[in-house]
Structure formats: C-alpha cells, structure tokens
Amino acid sequence: MNGYSSKRIAVTAGAGSAALLIAALTFQTLGYAPCELCILQRWPHLVAAIIGALVWWFGWKRWLAALGLIAALCATGLAIYHAGVELKLWLGPQHCSGGIAGLASMSTQDLMAALEQAPVVRCDEVAWSLFGISMAGWNAICSAALSAMWLASVRGRNREKGLA
Structure with missing residues (x-):
C-alpha cells in the first residue's frame, strides 16, 4: 500500500x-x-471529517491519520454506549433516561424545576430502527467500519516499508 x-x-x-x-x-x-447522546456522538464524526479534509488538502501524515482513528474510535464507543442504553443493557445519564435523582426527597417546587430542565427526547428510547437496529446501533456499526479504515490508513506506510 503506497x-x-x-x-x-x-x-x-x-x-x-x-x-x-x-x-x-x-x-x-x-x-x-436527537437526544443528548445523539448530539454527543456527532462531535467525533465532525472531528474525523475535518481531519479527512486536512489529509485531502495537505497530504497524508501518520499523526493526522492517528487522530482520525482516535476520533472514529470515540464515535464507536459513544454509539455502543448509546445503543446499550437503548437496549437497557446499562443505565444512561439520569437526566435523559427518565430518572430524576433524589425524587423522594424533592419538594414540589424542586420537582417542577427538575421536570422543566429535563430534555424532551429520552436517551433510552429508540426513535427509529431498521432491521431491528436503532440509529445508535447503525452508528456503532458504521463507526467501527470507519475506525477500521482509519487503522488501515495509519498502518499503510508501515506495510509498504515492511515494518508491520
């Protein structure tokens, strides 16, 4: 690979x-x-897209490709976390998964204030799915594939030189 x-x-x-x-x-x-976790998953993709543009503009640099790999791995991790929250494999953030901490000890005013600040879109509910896989699940699959591509890019020069 050159x-x-x-x-x-x-x-x-x-x-x-x-x-x-x-x-x-x-x-x-x-x-x-989008819920809060959906929006959070977008940031690593934005970083990876910018890095891809920098590689296109300035040429391939191992350190840029490594940063792209890190961004893609972050996107993959966040998407897996979100998909797990949707599948009820683990708890999501309290403020976007329907739970309000300290509910039993809250006054009516505190409860109303907490409800007003709670996001409308819950992180633990699937808004859309295809073949039984949610958007977060598809993002995890696609992000893992993109991570593999970034890894192939990082490793490409080593293979050319016979170092890998």
Whole structure:
C-alpha cells in the first residue's frame, strides 16, 4: 500500500464521517429530534471529517491519520454506549433516561424545576430502527467500519516499508 492509497483511505473515512453527520441532520429535519447522546456522538464524526479534509488538502501524515482513528474510535464507543442504553443493557445519564435523582426527597417546587430542565427526547428510547437496529446501533456499526479504515490508513506506510 503506497502513500496515495493511505491518503485515499483516510479521505474516504473522513467522508464517511461527513456522510453520517449529513444523515443525522437529515433525520433531524424529518422530525426525529436527537437526544443528548445523539448530539454527543456527532462531535467525533465532525472531528474525523475535518481531519479527512486536512489529509485531502495537505497530504497524508501518520499523526493526522492517528487522530482520525482516535476520533472514529470515540464515535464507536459513544454509539455502543448509546445503543446499550437503548437496549437497557446499562443505565444512561439520569437526566435523559427518565430518572430524576433524589425524587423522594424533592419538594414540589424542586420537582417542577427538575421536570422543566429535563430534555424532551429520552436517551433510552429508540426513535427509529431498521432491521431491528436503532440509529445508535447503525452508528456503532458504521463507526467501527470507519475506525477500521482509519487503522488501515495509519498502518499503510508501515506495510509498504515492511515494518508491520
């Protein structure tokens, strides 16, 4: 694999993150409001898309590809966490999973204030799914594939030199 191939893989992975962002925004315009974890998952994809653009503009650099890999791995981890919250495998953040800490000891005023501050979209409910996989689940699958692409880009020069 030559430097050109490593660059192409990195740029494609960055474009994949940009495509996932566009898909998320499209769903949002179609009326699927994002929860807090959905929005959180977008940030690593934004970083990876920017890094892909930097690789395209300035050329392949191992450290840029490594940053892209880190961003994609963060996106994968956040998406797995969110999918697990939706599947009730573990608890999500209290403020977006329906729980209000200290509910029994709250006054009526405190309870009303907590309810007014609670997000409308819950993190532990599936808003949309395809083949039984939620958006967070699809994001985890796609993010894992993009992580593999970033890894291939990072490792590309080592293979060319016979170092891997």
